[in-house]
Amino acid sequence: MLEARAFEPDFLRRLDGLVLGVQRSRTVREGRRTLGRVQGLGIEPESFKEYTEGDDLRFLDWNAFARLDDLTIRTFRAEREIEVTILVDASASMGLPREDDKLGFALGLAAALAYVAMASNDAVRIGAFPSAARGGALRLQTSALHRRRETYPAFRTFVSEVRPGGATQMSAAVERLLLERRPAGTVILISDFLISAAEYEQALRGLLRARHEVKVIHVLGDRESSGDYPPGHYRVRDSETGELCEVTLGAGAAQSCRRRAERLSSELAAFCASHGMVYARAFGASHFDDIVMREFPRLGVMR
Numbered sequence: 001m002l003e004a005r006a007f008e009p010d011f012l013r014r015l016d017g018l019v020l021g022v023q024r025s026r027t028v029r030e031g032r033r034t035l036g037r038v039q040g041l042g043i044e045p046e047s048f049k050e051y052t053e054g055d056d057l058r059f060l061d062w063n064a065f066a067r068l069d070d071l072t073i074r075t076f077r078a079e080r081e082i083e084v085t086i087l088v089d090a091s092a093s094m095g096l097p098r099e100d101d102k103l104g105f106a107l108g109l110a111a112a113l114a115y116v117a118m119a120s121n122d123a124v125r126i127g128a129f130p131s132a133a134r135g136g137a138l139r140l141q142t143s144a145l146h147r148r149r150e151t152y153p154a155f156r157t158f159v160s161e162v163r164p165g166g167a168t169q170m171s172a173a174v175e176r177l178l179l180e181r182r183p184a185g186t187v188i189l190i191s192d193f194l195i196s197a198a199e200y201e202q203a204l205r206g207l208l209r210a211r212h213e214v215k216v217i218h219v220l221g222d223r224e225s226s227g228d229y230p231p232g233h234y235r236v237r238d239s240e241t242g243e244l245c246e247v248t249l250g251a252g253a254a255q256s257c258r259r260r261a262e263r264l265s266s267e268l269a270a271f272c273a274s275h276g277m278v279y280a281r282a283f284g285a286s287h288f289d290d291i292v293m294r295e296f297p298r299l300g301v302m303r
Contacts, residue, residue, distance in 0.1 A: 001101060001104035001107075001160070002101045002104035002105050002107075002108045002285050002288060003104045003107035003108040003111060003159045003160065004108075004156075004160075005108050005288060005289075006107075006108040006109075006111035006112045006115070006159075007111065007153065007156050011112075011289070012115060014289075014292075014293075015112060015115055015116055015292075017119075017303055018116045018119065018296070018301050018302065018303060019116065019117075019119045019120055019301070019302060019303075020084065020113065020116050020117040020119070020120070020122075020186075020299070020300055020301055021300035021301070021302055022082050022084065022117075022122070022185075022186045022213060022300065023082075023186070023213045048061060048064075048072045048073065048074055049072065049073050050071070050072060050073075051071035051072060051073050055073050056073075059073050059074045060072070060073060060074075061073070061074055081121075081122055081123060082120075082122045082123070082185045082186055083122070083123045083124075083125075083145070083182060083183060083185035083186070084114075084117045084122055084123070084124045084125075084185060084186045084187075084188070085124075085125055085126075085127055085142075085177070085182075085185065085186070085187045085188070086110040086113055086114055086117075086124070086125070086126045086127070086187075086188045086190065087126075087127045087128070087129065087173070087174075087177065087187060087188065087189050087190065088103075088106050088107055088110050088126065088127065088128045088129075088162070088190045088191075089106070089128075089129065089168060089170065089189075089190060089191035089192065090103060090128040090129060090130035090162050090163070090164050090165070091129075091130060091131065091164060091165070091166055091167060091168040091169070092164050092165055092166055092167070093164075093168065093192055093194045094106060094164045094191075094192060094219075095163075095164030095165075096164075096221075097221055097223045097224060099223065100221025100222055100223050100224065100285060101221070101285050102192060102219060102220070102221040102224075102285065103162070103164050104285065105219055105221070105282070105285035105288060106190045106191075106217075106219045107126075107128075107159040107162060108159075108288060109190060109217060109219070109282060109288075109291075109292070110126050110159065110188075110190055111126065111155055111156075111159055112292055112296075113188060113296070113299070113301075114126055114146075114152070114155055115149065115152050116296070116301055117186075118146065118147065118148065118149045118151075118152060119149065121147050121148060122147065123145040123146070123147050124145065124146055124147070125142055125143045125144065125145045125146070126142070126143045126155055126158055126159060127140060127141060127142040127143070127177065128140075128141045128142075128162045129141070129169065129170070129172075129173035129176075130162070130163065130164060130165045130166055131165055131166020131167055131169060138166075138169045138172050138173060138176065140173050140176040140177060141158075141162070143155060143158040168191070168194070168195045168199070170189075170191065170195060170199055170200055170203040171199055171200075171202040171203040171206065173203070174203040174204075174206045174207055175206065178206060178207075178210050184210060184211035184212050184213075185212060185213070186212065186213045186214075186215065187207050187212045187213070187214055187215070188214075188215045188216075188217065188299070189203070189204070189207075189214065189215070189216050189217070190217040190219060191217075191218070191219065192218070192219055192220055193218055193264060193268055194264075197267065197271070200268070200271075201271060204216070204271070204272075204275065204277065205275070208275060208276075208277070214272075214277040214278075215277065215278040215280070215299050215300070216268070216272050216277055216278065216279045216280065217280050217281075217282055217295070217299070218264075218265060218268055218269075218279065218280070218281050218282065218283075219282045219283070220261055220282075220283045220284070221283075221284065221285060222283075222284040222285060222286050224257065224261070225257075225258070225261045225283040225284060226254065226257070226258060226284075227253055227254035227255065227256065227257025227258050227261075228254060229253060229254070229257075231250055231253065261283070265281055265283075269281075278298060278299055278300065279298075280295040280296075280298045280299050281295065282295055
């Protein structure tokens with residue numbers, strides 16, 4: 001399975017030195033540690049205040065004391081820790097076509113992003129939302145939160161145990177996630193988006209209303225994005241609904257599949273752009289390494 005690629009030492013060395021740019025709330029630090037992750041003394045100064053008993057003398061403005069014989073304390077704007085949740089669609093459609101390894105591809109991208117995000121010691125977790133069975137109850141699975149890259153291998157067990165199944169319940173998964181009442185952070189949603197526009201729009205709007213920064217990765221397999229199917233007559237069963245239909249693939253089938261993939265991509269990208277969300281396209285697991293290096297910068301990954 002392709003998710004194992006994200007734990008190979010040579011691949012991780014290519015990710016070393018990368019960080020994930022995220023929007024951060026800020027808080028004032030007045031000579032003592034505030035809630036959130038303090039970045040040390042090199043943070044942008046914000047203002048001054050009169051010294052009061054108990055303030056940390058390390059933040060005393062000695063220049064003002066020498067000139068004015070006045071005790072003042074510098075205050076700083078400190079970046080807060082951000083929670084990064086990488087949410088992977090693990091519905092039945094993500095397991096097909098089987099040779100495309102689309103779910104392994106998505107999980108590999110999720111794990112690689114987790115590794116990059118941990119460069120800033122932010123709290124990172126991976127989630128997946130398969131259903132128990134066709135028509136079964138939604139299961140939102142999430143890993144533990146990890147902050148340091150030394151703990152990155154702990155994600156391997158989680159991603160290796162995710163299996164595809166059931167219908168895509170994206171909006172329900174987002175609702176379940178939001179019920180946790182976690183602080184607003186960054187959510188990266190990875191899916192093939194083979195659902196109605198109304199379904200994914202409801203899910204993405206829900207994340208925005210909860211004040212999350214949202215990034216979207218649109219994955220499709222090599223075969224389904226290229227339409228490279230042998231011509232012939234097929235009886236096809238929908239992997240999520242169980243519905244049977246008759247399909248005849250002829251000379252124009254590949255072109256038709258490519259047009260549908262392009263239309264889905266352009267509509268999703270336009271929706272994301274109009275709502276201030278980042279969209280990245282990841283078509284074809286065979287291009288895993290190239291996609292990581294080409295698309296991750298769109299998601300805010302930088303050196």
